[in-house]
Amino acid sequence: xxxxxxxxxxxxxxxxxxxxxxxxxxxxxxxxxxxxxxxxxxxxxxxxxxxxxxxxxxxxxxxxxxxxxxxxxxxxxxxxxxxxxxxxxxxxxxxxxxxxxxxxxxxxxxxxxxxxxxxxxx
Numbered sequence: 001x002x003x004x005x006x007x008x009x010x011x012x013x014x015x016x017x018x019x020x021x022x023x024x025x026x027x028x029x030x031x032x033x034x035x036x037x038x039x040x041x042x043x044x045x046x047x048x049x050x051x052x053x054x055x056x057x058x059x060x061x062x063x064x065x066x067x068x069x070x071x072x073x074x075x076x077x078x079x080x081x082x083x084x085x086x087x088x089x090x091x092x093x094x095x096x097x098x099x100x101x102x103x104x105x106x107x108x109x110x111x112x113x114x115x116x117x118x119x120x121x122x
Contacts, residue, residue: 095112
């Protein structure tokens with residue numbers, strides 16, 4: 001897996017890496033279906049914007065206002081306004097113990113029990 005990174009606000013770089021475990025589970029869930037991967041920072045029911053939760057969505061179309069991030073596997077789309085809540089290096093992993101995806105960095109778990117929601121248009 002090669003390192004692919006890009007500058008984010010303030011001039012620093014962000015690197016997004018999918019683990020082999022996450023890619024294997026994603027392949028099982030998608031069963032050949034295509035889509036665009038969107039890391040969404042959700043705040044509904046969280047009290048305030050600072051208490052949001054990251055979730056992974058597979059969408060037929062890319063929502064407006066999303067920034068495309070190249071990774072070691074599939075590109076990921078993130079709302080540019082929410083990049084401030086991410087660290088410079090993030091890992092999308094999967095844990096068999098909890099049966100969920102995880103979004104983490106060397107410093108913290110951004111969501112240790114991240115869902116992957118497949119959303120079809122129509």
